[in-house]
Amino acid sequence: MISELLINAFLVTIMLSIAIALIKTRTVIFTVILTSAYSLVAALMFITLDAVDVAFTEASVGAGISTILFLAAMAYLPKKEEESISSEFIPALSCIILGGILIWCSFDLPEIGQLTAPIHQHIAPEYIKGSKENIGIPNIVTSVLASYRGYDTFGETIVVFTAGVAVLALLEKKNPAKKNKSQPKRKIRKNA
Amino acid sequence: MHNNPILRISTKILFAPIILFGLYVQFHGDFGPGGGFQAGVIVASAFILYSLVFGIEAGKKLFPSNVNLILLAFGGILYGGVGIVSMILGDEFLAYNILGSSPQSGQHTGILLVEFGVGLTVSNVMIALFNAFSSYDKIKEK
Structure with missing residues (x-):
């Protein structure tokens, strides 16, 4: 149980750091590569949830082929992203509110793997x-x-x-x- | 395209095993993780790797565009065709029980064919997308 917690904490930390790096980077190629890395960590996350088929799809489609297609499509994009957001306050506020609501709702979710949960009964x-x-x-x-x-x-x-x-x-x-x-x-x- | 010997030789070594692994994922999907979507992407990645290293023209010589487009449509037709055949044999659309001597063998046949249709469409769409993006660049350069 504690080892599972440790693995999950490790994966979530990596995902968070990739997400922060994604916000910070302005180079298109790094964005594509970081998205691919994010998909790979998400695939590991699915393995810890015992969803091997989903993990397989995430690794091959999310981390593999979509990266290549993005790179192929990227040839038509400017190399650098423009700094277009005038104010970062409103997007940040809406993200925090939405995240807060989602976390608040997640307290009502049944525990993972609980047999009496409605989804396992239907x-x-x-x-x-x-x-x-x-x-x-x-x-x-x-x-x-x-x-x-x-x-x-x-x-x-x-x-x-x-x-x-x-x-x-x-x-x-x-x-x-x-x-x-x-x-x-x-x-x-x-x-x- | 690339003259780097490491890239060229490792591509030649890796090409067949990638396709073999794709086929394994495709036809072993009943017993282990995998299925048409994943297998299609894996097979497509082998051809895309070849095109990336040896150039888009060599890739098209290996896997001609018209074959690619025909197989792209054929996957969907195969999937729908299994459904139509089960209808002709007297069951409902995509009900596989009637396809074999026993319901279980019918299900096996149906699932195998349907997954193969998914794999064909997915792999050929991916190859076609990659070719379209790369060739569009060339048209623009001219």
Whole structure:
């Protein structure tokens, strides 16, 4: 129990320091690399919560491929971020208030792993039993993802497909018209 | 693109193991952590690594753009097709029980095919995105 606490405290400290470094840095490449590092620590955090599949996704998608895509998209950005925020007081205040509300609400959450929590009572027992009896797959995550929630995963696949087609439609013009030239640029800036 | 021998040789050594690991994650997702999304990203990262080191043109020669676009759409079609086939066989959309001799083997077949569709779409979207970003740069330079 105490070792788990120590590991969590260690990971949260790293995440906090990465977040502070992210606020401080004004160079775009450091922002991308720090975001990737943040994802990697988040993946470790998911492992301590025993969510190995989510950790795997976070490590491969969050820390891996999105970093590469950001770097590829970054070629169109200026090297340095402009100091545009005139007053830092209002954003800081709203962050503190929102964080305070979230922390206050978290006191009402059931303890992690508590069996009487509503989330473990609703439909999860049926999935855990059915995954073994009806589907015969040891990894419950896969049986929920591909079979019980097959429609959702179909939707996700179509979302990925649509996003890819949309980016291709924006960028893969053989000769971009001169008046439309600023349009794809703006889109990239929003993504990055 | 890069003349650094360490990069070139380590890419050549790593390329096949990365794809092998991707396939392992893809088809072992029923038993361990993994599945279509992760496997797709891992396989895509092997091709992106190749394009980064040897240049985008060599990457396109290794994995042609038109094959990439066809496979990108084929993943979604495979997923939807499994659902349609289960409908034709007399069950509901994406109900896999009817696909095999027993409900369990039907579920296995369905999940395997569906995850493969997810993996195909995800990996090819990632490769296509990377190619689009890199090639757009080249159009602008001209």
